[in-house]
Amino acid sequence: MAGTGVFADVLDGEVYKYYADGEWRASASGKTVAIVNPTTRQTQYRVQACTQEEVNKVMDAAKVAQKSWARTPLWKRAELLHKAAAILKEHKTPIAECLVKEIAKPAKDAVSEVVRSGDLVSYTAEEGVRILGEGKLLVSDSFPGNERNKYCLSSKVPLGVVLAIPPFNYPVNLAVSKIGPALIAGNSLVLKPPTQGAVAALHMVHCFHLAGFPKGLISCVTGKGSEIGDFLTMHPGVNCISFTGGDTGIAISKKAGMVPLQMELGGKDACIVLEDADLDLVAANVVKGGFSYSGQRCTAVKVVLIMEAVADTVVEKVNAKLAKLKVGPPEDDCDITPVVTESSANFIEGLVMDAKEKGATFCQEYRREGNLIWPLLLDHVRPDMRIAWEEPFGPVLPVIRINSVEEGIHHCNASNFGLQGCVFTRDINKAIMISDAMESGTVQINSAPARGPDHFPFQV
Numbered sequence: 001m002a003g004t005g006v007f008a009d010v011l012d013g014e015v016y017k018y019y020a021d022g023e024w025r026a027s028a029s030g031k032t033v034a035i036v037n038p039t040t041r042q043t044q045y046r047v048q049a050c051t052q053e054e055v056n057k058v059m060d061a062a063k064v065a066q067k068s069w070a071r072t073p074l075w076k077r078a079e080l081l082h083k084a085a086a087i088l089k090e091h092k093t094p095i096a097e098c099l100v101k102e103i104a105k106p107a108k109d110a111v112s113e114v115v116r117s118g119d120l121v122s123y124t125a126e127e128g129v130r131i132l133g134e135g136k137l138l139v140s141d142s143f144p145g146n147e148r149n150k151y152c153l154s155s156k157v158p159l160g161v162v163l164a165i166p167p168f169n170y171p172v173n174l175a176v177s178k179i180g181p182a183l184i185a186g187n188s189l190v191l192k193p194p195t196q197g198a199v200a201a202l203h204m205v206h207c208f209h210l211a212g213f214p215k216g217l218i219s220c221v222t223g224k225g226s227e228i229g230d231f232l233t234m235h236p237g238v239n240c241i242s243f244t245g246g247d248t249g250i251a252i253s254k255k256a257g258m259v260p261l262q263m264e265l266g267g268k269d270a271c272i273v274l275e276d277a278d279l280d281l282v283a284a285n286v287v288k289g290g291f292s293y294s295g296q297r298c299t300a301v302k303v304v305l306i307m308e309a310v311a312d313t314v315v316e317k318v319n320a321k322l323a324k325l326k327v328g329p330p331e332d333d334c335d336i337t338p339v340v341t342e343s344s345a346n347f348i349e350g351l352v353m354d355a356k357e358k359g360a361t362f363c364q365e366y367r368r369e370g371n372l373i374w375p376l377l378l379d380h381v382r383p384d385m386r387i388a389w390e391e392p393f394g395p396v397l398p399v400i401r402i403n404s405v406e407e408g409i410h411h412c413n414a415s416n417f418g419l420q421g422c423v424f425t426r427d428i429n430k431a432i433m434i435s436d437a438m439e440s441g442t443v444q445i446n447s448a449p450a451r452g453p454d455h456f457p458f459q460v
């Protein structure tokens with residue numbers, strides 16, 4: 001159970017502590033942030049609202065710890081990461097329980113997130129010892145006008161203090177995807193977890209604590225992003241920011257100083273369907289891609305661009321599958337669970353109502369109870385509707401009927417987003433040409449967008 005057993009140190013009465021200088025601490029602010037369970041809409045957990053002074057101390061400790069960590073042999077860094085990965089996987093159950101309660105992730109997916117995170121940490125350690133173990137020797141006479149009278153030795157060095165800010169939908173996995181690479185490369189790391197998901201992240205950090213990393217090397221400060229976010233991202237002690245989330249990333253990139261930024265932001269992942277596609281495969285992937293974790297994945301299918309000739313058939317097949325999805329609480333492993341917050345549900349509803357006013361065809365009746373929104377396919381969506389362009393991050397999927405492949409590619413490329421996409425056709429030549437024309441980081445052929453396996457490149 002969360003906050004008990006090996007995790008007892010993380011909890012102080014009713015409030016989860018923050019992690020600084022190798023210790024679990026209560027904030028001097030005396031203030032806490034409530035984490036509301038999306039299903040019950042009651043406060044489930046509380047975390048510390050850390051102060052600016054506490055952030056300063058964490059940054060100072062991170063700077064000191066990083067200097068000696070950078071001198072720690074690579075194999076030893078890897079050894080500790082492997083240990084943390086094993087501890088994380090060993091304690092998957094209580095961490096998954098937090099994911100269920102904080103972000104309404106279906107129970108089985110919550111366990112997968114933790115296991116996948118442990119595997120990712122181990123994989124990073126493995127890759128790190130190879131990649132970081134290599135350097136380069138350059139000789140001068142390969143550049144015009146030079147004799148062979150100079151040699152250059154280059155190797156990779158750490159950046160310093162890395163600030164990691166993950167989003168709510170993968171608070172453990174998208175935290176370790178930053179922590180693992182930062183640590184193996186000799187950096188220290190300050191984590192600001194998302195408020196929804198903070199307790200799962202604190203438990204994950206405790207696994208690193210139990211593995212025995214040096215004091216101050218990893219820390220985790222909690223508080224609302226809107227309150228401590230700017231102080232963190234503009235902090236002079238930060239040497240790199242690794243952020244995953246929505247438009248907040250755009251604001252951060254404008255405020256952050258001269259530090260490297262790694263930004264993974266939103267997606268409006270387009271699914272282009274041609275007439276010759278295997279339509280059962282399309283329907284299965286539209287449902288899996290569009291509705292798993294209730295559409296709250298940056299890689300979720302977020303707009304279906306389908307050739308008119310096969311649209312009726314696919315819509316019918318998708319509707320038949322949607323009718324079979326289980327809607328309800330994450331504890332019951334339902335396919336569709338409540339979206340993360342009431343404001344998210346309101347935002348999704350706004351997109352749905354806009355589409356309704358502008359004449360979209362509702363394939364199901366719109367139904368919402370609290371944060372729980374029933375799966376909804378919107379057919380005959382047109383470009384003047386907000387849902388054609390905006391990311392609902394919910395179980396609501398627009399279908400735009402197209403008359404040519406070019407029309408589909410044009411819509412895909414006119415979007416502000418460019419994360420992932422997919423194309424369905426039996427003609428591999430066409431598939432490759434369309435993938436190439438889509439201005440998206442990754443395009444899957446005859447399969448729904450997805451990040452994994454986690455060692456695949458994932459970028460825009």
Ligand SMILES: NC(=O)C1=CN([C@@H]2O[C@H](COP(=O)(O)OP(=O)(O)OC[C@H]3O[C@@H](n4cnc5c(N)ncnc54)[C@H](OP(=O)(O)O)[C@@H]3O)[C@@H](O)[C@H]2O)C=CC1
Pocket residue numbers: 165166167168169170192193194195196223224225226228229230233244245246247248249252264265266267297298391393419
């Ligand atoms: N490309 C990718 O790899 C992925 C992208 N995403 C995108 O993330 C979004 C959903 O996640 P969501 O959590 O709602 O995203 P947000 O952008 O709202 O929040 C992301 C993180 O930023 C923090 N934050 C908020 N304000 C600030 C600030 N001023 N300064 C610094 N940090 C701040 C949040 O903390 P707090 O919770 O306390 O507000 C949270 O930890 C979607 O757009 C989705 O597409 C999601 C997963 C993967």
Ligand SMILES: O=C(O)[C@H](O)COP(=O)(O)O
Pocket residue numbers: 169170296297298299300449450451452
């Ligand atoms: O946040 C996201 O959506 C993830 O980065 C995508 O991961 P997934 O494709 O494995 O769900």
